[in-house]
Amino acid sequence: MEPIDPSKAYRLLESGPIVLVTTAQDGKPNVMTMGFHMVMRHSPPLIGCVIGAWDHSHKALVATRECVIAIPGADLARKVVDIGNCSGDDADKFARFRLTAQPAREVAAPLIGECLANIECRIVDDSLAGKYDLFILEPVAISLNRTRRERRTLHHNGDGTFCVDGRVIDLRERMILWKQFQVAL
């Protein structure tokens, strides 16, 4: 085993898929790229997200307490990186990246028409936002887009390189303690 710096843990653990986060403040929609997220609980469903204080999205999320987590397919890879390399402070990213903002059901932040899925979320706990930029979100609605031809998602290695979904290994018959989670999307 070769030792590496503990600060590199995210390079090994940063889970996918890379996602886009939309917000809308004062009627202005915005979108950012996010890799630092994790599912935390099944019921009620909870998702932890790190959205840095330097991001326009952070201010919009704090002000509105809601957002949409959109899952892009691999066909959007270049846009995903570019969206995470500019700020809504300076640009209308929906126009710049030709994204289709669609009305959400439960929140003011828009869905992204080009994404595979859109998860509408509300903040349930921001007690660690000041310390770690960590927001605990509860999904309140999900919309799936089954029309996209590209179904593979992107998984960030933390350095601008990405893995693309590969072969599915089906081990459901061994999930003897967790049969309740074997439900189709």
Ligand SMILES: Cc1cc2nc3c(=O)[nH]c(=O)nc-3n(C[C@H](O)[C@H](O)[C@H](O)COP(=O)(O)O)c2cc1C
């Ligand atoms: C691949 C990738 C992953 C990123 N992951 C995160 C993240 O998890 N959290 C975060 O705060 N910023 C992350 N960023 C940076 C934001 O997307 C970036 O600061 C963006 O410009 C913020 O946009 P905004 O100012 O319009 O909110 C990531 C950027 C890229 C390219």
